[in-house]
Amino acid sequence: MKLTTLFTAAALVGSLSLANAGDLTGKISLKGTPAPEKELPIDANCGKLHPDKKPTTHFYVSQGGGLGDVFVTLKGVSGKSAGASAAPIVIDQKGCEYMPYVSACQTGQKINLKHSDPGILHNVHPTPTVAGNPEANKAHIPGPGLLTFQFDNAEEFLRFKCDVHPWMFAYVSVVDHPYFAVSAPDGSFKIAGVPDGKYTVAIKHRKAGTAEKEVEVKGGAVVNFELEVK
Ligand SMILES: [Cu+2]
Structure with missing residues (x-):
């Protein structure tokens, strides 16, 4: 037994x-x-x-x-995003480029933009194409301050650009699952x-x-x- x-x-x-x-x-x-x-x-x-x-x-x-x-x-x-409790992803502005160039995160997850270019003004301009994901355009002065973005709707290759430096692009795919x-x-x-x-x-x-x-x-x-x- x-x-x-x-x-x-x-x-x-x-x-x-x-x-x-x-x-x-x-x-x-x-x-x-x-x-x-x-x-x-x-x-x-x-x-x-x-x-x-x-x-x-x-x-x-x-x-x-x-x-x-x-x-x-x-x-x-779908519908399994844990983005709200996930650690932020970080995109650095370094040497007047976004690093990484291509990344991905979950819906509701914070995207922190870092500034590593002393003496240079950037602006961070996400240009989403999915309804409900907000466009934004924020100046980013040199220093330790981060700019934070987040998107609640799934969108592949959501583009970020810098209007000061027309060659600066990053693409973030936003996913509603992990x-x-x-x-x-x-x-x-x-x-x-x-x-x-x-x-x-x-x-x-x-x-x-x-x-x-x-x-x-x-x-x-x-x-x-x-x-x-x-
Ligand atoms: Cu720039």
């Missing part, structure tokens, strides 16, 4: 650990050679912070062909803690387009993608 109880308990623990969550990981590769990047038209003031001329970063391709700055998300999962990522410069990505189940994984790159794949997560899963230069 005791033995039976033990086995029942073991079986229960076993089934609980099966119905769990895991990391969805993968790598995005780029096929083809993108057009050369253009030099940013940086002005004299910002040029002082930027002695090495900087190009655009439309394609962040690693030596192994991995593609960075790709937004990865799960489709069909299952998303932006690929690293080597093309790898990881979405942590995905509950077991079947999903459609959707990826989007600003220039190389979109792709989707079905995946079954069982304590984790791996899914790789290839995008092509258009």
Whole structure:
């Protein structure tokens, strides 16, 4: 009898650990050679912070062909945002560029803009296209003060720009659930803690387009993608 109880308990623990969550990981590769990047038209003031001329970063391709700055998300999962209690994401204005160039956060999550360019005035101008997400335009003087934004509606690649420096752009994808990522410069990505189940994984790159794949997560899963230069 005791033995039976033990086995029942073991079986229960076993089934609980099966119905769990895991990391969805993968790598995005780029096929083809993108057009050369253009030099940013940086002005004299910002040029002082930027002695090495900087190009655009439309394609962040690693030596192994991995593609960075790709937004990865799960489709069909919505209304699960934990943005209100999540730590803010931070975008720095440094060398008259936004860093990171591409990022993502949840609806209701704070987006803190940091200023790391002594002597330079920026203004932060998000230009959302989804109704209900407010446009704003705030001057940002040098110093430790942060500007904070947040958006309550999902929107992919919501654009931030600086009206003082017309080459400064950042793109933030706002998601109403916590299952998303932006690929690293080597093309790898990881979405942590995905509950077991079947999903459609959707990826989007600003220039190389979109792709989707079905995946079954069982304590984790791996899914790789290839995008092509258009
Ligand atoms: Cu600026």
